[in-house]
Amino acid sequence: MSRHYASIAFTPAVRSVQDEHGSATFYGRKADAGAAAPGPDRLTDDERDYLAERDHFYLASVGETGWPYVQFRGGPPGFVKVLDDHSIGWADFRGNLQYISTGNMGGEQRVALIFLDYAHTRRLKVFGRARIVTAPQDPELVASMTDPTYEAVVERAVVVDVAAYDWNCPQHITPRYTLAELEGALEPMRRRLAALEAENAELRAGRT
Ligand SMILES: Cc1cc2nc3c(=O)[nH]c(=O)nc-3n(C[C@H](O)[C@H](O)[C@H](O)COP(=O)(O)O)c2cc1C
Structure with missing residues (x-):
């Protein structure tokens, strides 16, 4: 858990439930330490390496009505770039033209992201503040996030200033594998077959 994670996630309502279930003292210490910690949380090599392999994540934004909204974002492995110790970004592709996440982030910048690795049953949760960057605003940034070999229309980049993050335990994640991940396991079986x-x-030839 990064230093500021608890001070963002453990609101009074959350802490009162933790209190009911006996975890408030343990988590309260983390929240107090985080609230006092100076400066923003830094991404380490662990998060960099993990994000470099991800081909999708889920993005939660908040609309003006207060409703949370979750949407899938996918792309080639590593499409989410770590821009520096405090920010990540990705090229946002054209979709069904509803622009719910984009519209939401244009108002309320606060977002939550979850990156799952089903094969190794890992997950990384991120809180951050998002901003939309268009090609006319910053052509270099948008180009640096665009993979020209990937079939998608890049409409914008999204940059998230990371506020805090936390790794979850592997519990209850059913391992699932992409075709590329299965290839490695299937190859010896194919050779044997x-x-x-x-x-x-x-x-057979010898028998006839
Ligand atoms: C032709 C087309 C149709 C789509 N239809 C849907 C849909 O019905 N539901 C959905 O969740 N995503 C759909 N998508 C994918 C979304 O457009 C895409 O995930 C986009 O990023 C959604 O952003 P938003 O939900 O933030 O508006 C479609 C994409 C395309 C290209």
């Missing part, structure tokens, strides 16, 4: 088929063919 090919060898057995060849041997079978030889045996």
Whole structure:
């Protein structure tokens, strides 16, 4: 848990539930330490390495009505860039033209993101403040986040100043694998199958 995570997430209502369940003292210490910690939380190599492999995440924004809104964001592995120790960003692709997340972030900057690694049952949660950056505003930034080999229309970049983050335990994450991840596991089986088929063919040929 980064230093400011608890002071953001553990609101009075949250702390009162923690109190009911006996975890308020433990978590309260974290919240107090975080509230007193100077300066923003820094991303470490662990977060950098993890984000470099992610091909999706879920983004929660908040609309003017106060309703939270969750949307999926996907792209080639590493499409979420760590821009420096305190900020991340990604190229935002054209979709169904509803622009709910974009509109929400234009008003309330505070967002929450969760990055899941189903294969290794890991998850990283991030709180931050988002801002939209268009190509006319900063062509270099938008270009630096664009992968020209990936089929998508980049409409804008989103930059999130990270306020805090926390790693979750692997509990209750069902391992799931992408085709690319399965390839490594399937390759030895494919080779074995090919060898057995060849041997079978030889045996059949010998019998006739
Ligand atoms: C033609 C098209 C249709 C889509 N239809 C949906 C849809 O019905 N529901 C949905 O959640 N996303 C849909 N998507 C994906 C979203 O447009 C995409 O995730 C986009 O980023 C949504 O942003 P927003 O939810 O913040 O407005 C569609 C994308 C395209 C290109």
